[in-house]
Structures are given as structure tokens and as C-alpha cells.
Amino acid sequence: MSQALQALTTILIGLGACVGYFFLSNKLVDVIWPPRGANAGRNINRANVVRPWLFLFPAVFALGLYLAYPVIETLRLSLMERVPGGGYQWVGFENYMRMAGEPKFWEAMRNNMLWLLVVPAASTAFGLLVAQLTDQIRWGRIAQMLIFMPMAISFVGAAVIWKLVYDARPIDQDQIGMLNAVVVWFGGTPQTWLTVPLWNNFFLMLVLIWIQTGFATVILSAALRGIPEETVEAAIVDGANPFQIFFRIKVPQIATTILVVWTTITIVVLKVFDIVYAMTNGQWQTQVLANYMFDKLFVANDWGVGSASAIVIMVLVTPILVWNVRNARKEME
Numbered sequence: 001m002s003q004a005l006q007a008l009t010t011i012l013i014g015l016g017a018c019v020g021y022f023f024l025s026n027k028l029v030d031v032i033w034p035p036r037g038a039n040a041g042r043n044i045n046r047a048n049v050v051r052p053w054l055f056l057f058p059a060v061f062a063l064g065l066y067l068a069y070p071v072i073e074t075l076r077l078s079l080m081e082r083v084p085g086g087g088y089q090w091v092g093f094e095n096y097m098r099m100a101g102e103p104k105f106w107e108a109m110r111n112n113m114l115w116l117l118v119v120p121a122a123s124t125a126f127g128l129l130v131a132q133l134t135d136q137i138r139w140g141r142i143a144q145m146l147i148f149m150p151m152a153i154s155f156v157g158a159a160v161i162w163k164l165v166y167d168a169r170p171i172d173q174d175q176i177g178m179l180n181a182v183v184v185w186f187g188g189t190p191q192t193w194l195t196v197p198l199w200n201n202f203f204l205m206l207v208l209i210w211i212q213t214g215f216a217t218v219i220l221s222a223a224l225r226g227i228p229e230e231t232v233e234a235a236i237v238d239g240a241n242p243f244q245i246f247f248r249i250k251v252p253q254i255a256t257t258i259l260v261v262w263t264t265i266t267i268v269v270l271k272v273f274d275i276v277y278a279m280t281n282g283q284w285q286t287q288v289l290a291n292y293m294f295d296k297l298f299v300a301n302d303w304g305v306g307s308a309s310a311i312v313i314m315v316l317v318t319p320i321l322v323w324n325v326r327n328a329r330k331e332m333e
Contacts, residue, residue, distance in 0.1 A: 018058070021058065022055060025051075025054040025055070026051065028054075071314065074307045074310050074311060075307075075311060077303050077307035078095055078304060078308040078310070079091065079093070079304075080304060081094070081095065082303060082304070094304075095304035095307070095308040098305055099308050099312075104282075104287055104292060105292060105309070107285060108287040108288050108291070108292040108309075109289065111201055111285075111287060111288050112269070112270065112288050112316075114201055114205075115201075115205060115208075115269045115272060115288065116266060116269055118202070118205050119205050119212070119265060119269045120262050120263075120265040120269060122205075122209045123208070123209050123212035123213050123215075123216050124216050124220075124258060124261050126209065126213045126216070127213050127216020127219070127220050128216065128220050128251075128258065130143075130144070130213065130217045131217050131218075131220040131221035131223075131224055132224065132250075134217070135221060135224055135225065144214075144218065144221060147213060147217050148215070148217065148218055150210055150211045150213075150214055151211060151212075153211070155207075155211070155274035155275050155278075156274050158207050158211055159274060159275045160278060162206070162279070163194075163278070164176065165178045165179055166180075166193040166194055166203060168190045168191060168192045168193070171184070171190055175190055177190075179193060194280055194284065194286075195284045196284075197284065197285050198285070200280065200284055200285070201286055204275055204276060204279060204280065204286060207275050207279075208272060208275060212265050212268065215264075215265070216261045219260075219261050220254065220257060220258065220261060223254040223258075224250060227249075227253050227254065231249055232245060235248075256327070259327070260324065260327065263320050263323060264324070266320055267317055267321065267324075270313060270316050270317050271290055271313065271317065273288070273290035273291055273294065276290075276291045277291050277294065282295065289312065289313050290313060293306050293309040293310050296309060
């Protein structure tokens, strides 16, 4: 009860502070630039220019503190190196060169590229397939809800669930991992799936595909329902079969939505960390960029190379974010 009261008090204080700030800032503008005499028009114009910025200041300050400052500081640290006894010294791009000389970094880059090729494509394709199929049945909303449920699970929780699915026990013991239980039931021998080179990456990807398919299904289902019925009816009259209607009529009309879903999942993939950390911690050739960054920053305590890898992730994500923002603005226009 006390925790709920503290949370309610915090919310009320926050709301009160926001209301007080907006009220006082508005009054401050009216005091500084009141309309008077021959300068009345000019003062009103000045007040109208300043007033929006005062209202935007809390959001701009929060973005600067929690987004812009960390980016600038990370960039600075990527060009510095810790010296014994504390402090930093300027080393320029030496951290980037050291990072480029490490096999683990290139392993992480290769794996991230593999994730980028597989996960967005598979999640979007499965989401589109499920959206189309569930729109054709009466209990489709229930099916979509069940498929969307993994989105409510944290990445770590999903990793723990799937780690149990891949669990391996000696052949003389009962298998608690579902995959090995099926293999043994068919007469095979249990495998440590997460240690099999290359294939273990696909087993990790399956976790993210399982999570993101629900997201893709919900968005694409809404897009499919927004397609004008007249176009579909015209195609049926012209003798188009269901496959032609889907691929030649429906998919082209929701192409923009498909691209948005694809790029959104791509951003998630570039930052993937929790699944890899919880299931393999980058061992057995499953390293990815975010996990590599974590290892450098908090395990090896190498802030220079760790910050450099963080900048690499940001550089890879930024073009996709810019494209998404531009596309969203075009849609609004």
C-alpha cells in the first residue's frame, strides 16, 4: 500500500510541476513582452515566437540529457583511452583500429548481417501470412491475440523459455528439452543445439522471429482490412484466383506498410542483445554487436573499444531511422 501511495504521490508531484511550469512560463512571457504603445505588435510577435519554445523546453531538455549527451559522450570516449591512475588520454581512431583487428568484432558483424537477412524477412513473411489467413476465419481475432502474446514477454523471458526447449541431457536421462525429446522419441541422440556452429545462430533467431511475428501480424492485418473491397471484387470478376488476388492486388496496396514493419524489425535486430546474452553470451560463434559492446564495456572494462562499437551500432541504425521518419512524414502529408 505504501509503494502505491508513493507512486501516486510521485505522479501527482510530476503533474503539478508540469502544470506549474507551463503556467509560470506563460505568465513570464506576458510580463516580459506585454503589448504596449507603438511596440505592441512587435512585442506580441516576440511573445508568439518564444512561447512555443518555452512549452517545448522540458521535452528538449529531456532529449538532450538522455539522448544527445550520451551520444556525444560515447563518441568522446571512443576517441580516448583510460590511463593508469584514472583519467583519459586522446588516442584518436586507435580504438576503432584495435576493434577492427579483433576476430570477435568481425564475427559479431557477420552474425548481425545474417540476423538482418533472416529475421526481418521471416517475421514479416510469417506476419503477412498469418494476417491473411486469420482474416478469412471467424475466430481470427483470437488466433491473432495468441500469436501476439509473445510480444508481452521480455526478451530475457523468451530466451529462458527457448533455452528450455533446446535443453540437452545425457542420453540415459529423460529429456526436458522439447526438441531433444522429439529427437529421442524418433530414435535419435540428443544434441546440444546451442553449440552447433552456424546453426545455433538460426536457433537464436527463431526466438526473435517468434516474438516479432505477432507485431507484424497486427500491423499488416490492419493494413489488409484497409484495402478497398472494390479492387478485390473487380479482380474476382476478372477471374483472378486467390493467389493472384493476394500477390497482385493486396500486397502492392500495402507495400508501404510492409516496408515499415520490415525496417522496424530491422532496427530491433541491429540492437539485439538480451537473447544472445541469456542463451549463449556470445559463445560458440554467436557473438553480435550489442553483446560485443557489453563484453568490452563491463567485462573487459575497455571503455574505448566498447564505446567505438556503440558508435558502430548507432551508425548502422541511423539511416534506417531517418528513412522511417521521412516515410512517416510522407504518409502524413
